[in-house]
Amino acid sequence: MASGFFLTTLYFIFASLVGTFGIKWLYDKAPSFTKLLILLVNTAIICCYLIWVIVWMAQWNPLVVPILKNPNE
Amino acid sequence: MVQMELFRSQEMNLVQLIIPSESAHDTVTYLAQLGLLQFKDLNPDKSPFQRTYANQVKRCGEMARKLRYFKDQTAKAGLTPAARPAMDGDVDLDELEVKLSELESELIEILANTEKLKRTHSELTELHLVLKKAGAFFSSARDNATEAQRRELEGLSGSNEDIDRPLLLEQEMQTEPSKQVRLGYVSGVVPKSKALPFERILFRATRGNMFLKQAPIEEPVIDPASGEKVEKIVFVVFFAGERARLKVTKICEAFGANRYPFPEEGSRQSALQLQVASRLDELQQTLDAGTHHRDNVLTTIGYNLEQWTLLVRREKAVYHTLNMLSIDVTRKCLVAEGWCPVSAKDQIQDALQRAAFDANSQVPTIFQFLHTKEAPPTYFKTNKFTGAFQEIVDAYGVARYQEANPGVFTIVTFPFLFAVMFGDWGHGIILLLASFFLLWNEKKFMSQKLGDIMDMAFGGRYVILLMSIFSIYTGFIYNEFFSVPFRIFGESAYTCRDHPDTHWDQCESATSVGLIKLGDQPYPFGLDPAWHGSRSELPFTNSLKMKMSILLGVTQMNVGIMLSYFNAKFYSNSLNIWYEFVPQILFLGSLFGYLSILIIVKWCTGSQADLYHVMIYMFLSPLDDLGDNQLFWGQGYLQVALLIIAFVAVPWMLLPKPLILKKQHEQKLAGRSYGVLGESDAESVDGDDEHEEFEFGEVFVHQMIHTIEFVLGAVSNTASYLRLWALSLAHAELSAVFYERVLMLSFGYDNILIRFIGIVVFAIATLGVLLVMETLSAFLHALRLHWVEFQNKFYMGDGYKFHPFAFATLSEEDD
Numbered sequence: 001m002a003s004g005f006f007l008t009t010l011y012f013i014f015a016s017l018v019g020t021f022g023i024k025w026l027y028d029k030a031p032s033f034t035k036l037l038i039l040l041v042n043t044a045i046i047c048c049y050l051i052w053v054i055v056w057m058a059q060w061n062p063l064v065v066p067i068l069k070n071p072n073e
Numbered sequence: 074m075v076q077m078e079l080f081r082s083q084e085m086n087l088v089q090l091i092i093p094s095e096s097a098h099d100t101v102t103y104l105a106q107l108g109l110l111q112f113k114d115l116n117p118d119k120s121p122f123q124r125t126y127a128n129q130v131k132r133c134g135e136m137a138r139k140l141r142y143f144k145d146q147t148a149k150a151g152l153t154p155a156a157r158p159a160m161d162g163d164v165d166l167d168e169l170e171v172k173l174s175e176l177e178s179e180l181i182e183i184l185a186n187t188e189k190l191k192r193t194h195s196e197l198t199e200l201h202l203v204l205k206k207a208g209a210f211f212s213s214a215r216d217n218a219t220e221a222q223r224r225e226l227e228g229l230s231g232s233n234e235d236i237d238r239p240l241l242l243e244q245e246m247q248t249e250p251s252k253q254v255r256l257g258y259v260s261g262v263v264p265k266s267k268a269l270p271f272e273r274i275l276f277r278a279t280r281g282n283m284f285l286k287q288a289p290i291e292e293p294v295i296d297p298a299s300g301e302k303v304e305k306i307v308f309v310v311f312f313a314g315e316r317a318r319l320k321v322t323k324i325c326e327a328f329g330a331n332r333y334p335f336p337e338e339g340s341r342q343s344a345l346q347l348q349v350a351s352r353l354d355e356l357q358q359t360l361d362a363g364t365h366h367r368d369n370v371l372t373t374i375g376y377n378l379e380q381w382t383l384l385v386r387r388e389k390a391v392y393h394t395l396n397m398l399s400i401d402v403t404r405k406c407l408v409a410e411g412w413c414p415v416s417a418k419d420q421i422q423d424a425l426q427r428a429a430f431d432a433n434s435q436v437p438t439i440f441q442f443l444h445t446k447e448a449p450p451t452y453f454k455t456n457k458f459t460g461a462f463q464e465i466v467d468a469y470g471v472a473r474y475q476e477a478n479p480g481v482f483t484i485v486t487f488p489f490l491f492a493v494m495f496g497d498w499g500h501g502i503i504l505l506l507a508s509f510f511l512l513w514n515e516k517k518f519m520s521q522k523l524g525d526i527m528d529m530a531f532g533g534r535y536v537i538l539l540m541s542i543f544s545i546y547t548g549f550i551y552n553e554f555f556s557v558p559f560r561i562f563g564e565s566a567y568t569c570r571d572h573p574d575t576h577w578d579q580c581e582s583a584t585s586v587g588l589i590k591l592g593d594q595p596y597p598f599g600l601d602p603a604w605h606g607s608r609s610e611l612p613f614t615n616s617l618k619m620k621m622s623i624l625l626g627v628t629q630m631n632v633g634i635m636l637s638y639f640n641a642k643f644y645s646n647s648l649n650i651w652y653e654f655v656p657q658i659l660f661l662g663s664l665f666g667y668l669s670i671l672i673i674v675k676w677c678t679g680s681q682a683d684l685y686h687v688m689i690y691m692f693l694s695p696l697d698d699l700g701d702n703q704l705f706w707g708q709g710y711l712q713v714a715l716l717i718i719a720f721v722a723v724p725w726m727l728l729p730k731p732l733i734l735k736k737q738h739e740q741k742l743a744g745r746s747y748g749v750l751g752e753s754d755a756e757s758v759d760g761d762d763e764h765e766e767f768e769f770g771e772v773f774v775h776q777m778i779h780t781i782e783f784v785l786g787a788v789s790n791t792a793s794y795l796r797l798w799a800l801s802l803a804h805a806e807l808s809a810v811f812y813e814r815v816l817m818l819s820f821g822y823d824n825i826l827i828r829f830i831g832i833v834v835f836a837i838a839t840l841g842v843l844l845v846m847e848t849l850s851a852f853l854h855a856l857r858l859h860w861v862e863f864q865n866k867f868y869m870g871d872g873y874k875f876h877p878f879a880f881a882t883l884s885e886e887d888d
Contacts, residue, residue: 043482044485059617060676064609065587065609
């Protein structure tokens with residue numbers, strides 16, 4: 001079907017996992033603060049994924065096509 | 074489970090401190106250094122003059138006034154105080170007071186003397202000038218007079234030889250000398266601006282019987298009375314008679330003309346001039362010495378001024394706080410009450426012990442928790458990164474004690490929504506550089522005092538950083554770099570219909586029916602570069618951005634309603650869960666959640682259904698056949714079901730909660746009727762009556778307002794999110810206009826000057842309009858979306874902020 005779609009979705013999931021576990025294992029502050037940071041990172045990744053997927057889906061089966069301007073216009 | 078930081082405010086406790094009198098001052102000082110206790114005012118009905126430490130506060134106020142006086146005088150003298158590093162001895166307040174009053178009296182004396190000397194100096198200068206100029210008059214007048222007399226005498230002697238002259242004439246002429254009237258004169262200086270009216274009034278007052286001779290002074294002189302430089306003239310008025318003298322004197326006084334005596338004889342004139350000159354020299358030396366002494370005194374004060382000011386300010390604050398404590402009847406100890414975070418208990422106890430030790434008191438301070446029904450203050454432990462976002466949320470309303478804090482999500486969604494409206498990675502990079510500049514100079518700017526605008530920009534440096542990073546991301550998604558699309562993620566997915574294998578440059582049908590999409594895959598990341606500049610760009614991007622706004626809006630609003638569920642669970646309010654949260658989710662989901670699903674289905678299937686039509690006719694004629702607008706099987710049935718759910722949800726939100734509250738209240742009253750006598754408010758500190766009032770009418774109206782607000786708000790808030798589309802369209806269009814009509818137009822010419830002007834105009838327009846105005850605009854609208862559309866789903870925002878008594882937060886306004 002749409003391999004580009006799945007591949008990119010996988011990239012985003014991967015980024016989320018890297019972020020979450022990276023913070024959990026590497027960041028050395030209080031546990032309440034790491035929780036907050038994990039939430040922030042995941043929220044950011046979800047927001048970014050949302051607009052990517054919206055723009056991708058909108059172009060998948062478009063109802064209009066680009067009609068170029070005349071170069072003399 | 075450890076709770077997430079910032080999600081709910083810190084747990085606070087009301088504490089009571091019983092402090093022995095001798096350690097009271099030290100205790101409060103150490104607590105202020107710690108900065109974790111907010112004192113309650115236990116003497117609210119006492120006026121400032123009735124309080125215990127009113128005298129101390131007054132003394133501190135006096136000292137602060139003296140310090141301000143020193144600062145003013147230092148500034149007036151034009152010195153910059155160089156603070157010597159603080160000598161670490163704790164300066165005693167009483168010693169300081171004595172020292173300050175000594176210094177003040179000394180300084181006042183020096184200043185008064187200097188004033189007097191200056192005045193004398195300027196008077197002498199004026200006298201000197203009068204002597205010089207008036208001397209010139211007199212000598213020239215004398216010369217003329219002797220000249221005229223000689224001619225007269227010659228004329229007289231000449232006529233003696235004529236015998237035919239009448240005898241009377243001779244007699245008259247001979248008696249003339251004895252009848253000469255003595256003229257009086259007054260000499261002085263008058264301001265040049267008043268010279269003309271002065272002359273006029275003199276003329277009128279003496280009926281013309283006066284002679285005024287004036288000479289201007291080249292440089293302005295310092296007026297003795299006002300101390301400023303004024304342009305003056307020297308005048309000499311000649312008049313006859315005593316009455317005229319009086320009039321002239323009065324007129325001189327009225328005009329502020331300084332009169333100086335001028336001796337007639339020439340020898341006395343020169344002697345006086347020498348005298349005046351020597352006195353002027355002496356005076357100048359004395360004046361210089363006086364100024365030098367004053368500067369010395371001020372510099373010595375200046376070494377310690379900062380330190381003393383800080384000390385006095387702190388002491389005043391400590392005494393203000395001590396005034397808030399109540400004195401125990403036996404007069405041996407003070408009682409303090411305040412709020413502190415539970416986590417700070419150990420630190421506070423440590424500070425209390427240290428204070429008791431330092432003050433050598435036998436009895437330690439007693440520290441105990443109190444139970445109260447009063448609402449505690451809201452305290453979020455923020456660092457410099459999260460603090461800016463929390464301030465944004467607090468600006469609308471401080472969170473109620475321990476309710477869910479929208480600030481947690483705001484940290485990400487606010488810059489994100491900004492970026493949706495700002496999307497251009499070129500502009501994003503410039504914003505990023507600006508934020509880097511602020512962060513690079515963080516330490517320097519932190520200690521400086523910046524102007525208002527710079528202060529705000531610096532306070533929001535982390536916000537700007539996140540905004541710029543997200544803007545770069547959305548810039549890639551919208552494929553705009555100063556409105557120019559790039560092919561970073563591969564070639565466009567569109568090609569010419571006629572010859573699909575080559576680029577569409579020589580394509581004829583491209584300008585009539587348009588390109589065609591090659592294959593199934595859309596452009597892998599972001600907006601296809603073929604769209605920019607095409608004729609059908611706007612219909613496509615408008616549709617895309619509007620639907621994106623709706624989807625983002627419905628998502629954020631649902632997150633808001635979920636937060637209200639978490640709040641209800643935290644406060645154990647199951648009524649809110651079942652009779653507010655559930656119907657709200659059902660209502661929003663069945664209408665706008667369904668719309669979102671339709672959008673996604675339409676995108677995935679490429680159907681030509683008209684979603685406006687679908688939504689409107691879902692309400693108007695739900696049972697009709699959908700025809701061309703059918704997107705999936707069973708859509709008609711689903712729509713009817715959703716409509717019924719939405720209609721049921723409205724009375725579900727409105728009716729059950731007030732009725733159940735009424736029943737609960739009646740049950741409580743019934744259970745209490747025998748327990749009233751035995752009830753005692755033993756534990757609550759505040760003796761407020763807990764009015765168990767329950768007005769059913771009020772509760773019902775409140776619920777009705779809430780329901781109407783939600784139902785109508787569902788439509789209006791969803792539409793409100795369309796501003797994401799509107800602002801991003803405005804940004805893209807402005808950017809395109811500046812690029813095409815300014816830069817490209819100027820590059821069309823071959824002249825390098827025109828191209829240079831084009832670049833400059835483009836840069837200024839981009840900076841002013843897009844980077845400043847659009848940034849502020851998108852900032853404001855993203856803020857509004859958070860404050861209104863997101864927060865009205867769950868936020869109460871009626872708490873008050875935790876304001877501990879801390880030396881660190883003492884501002885200069887407290888003086």
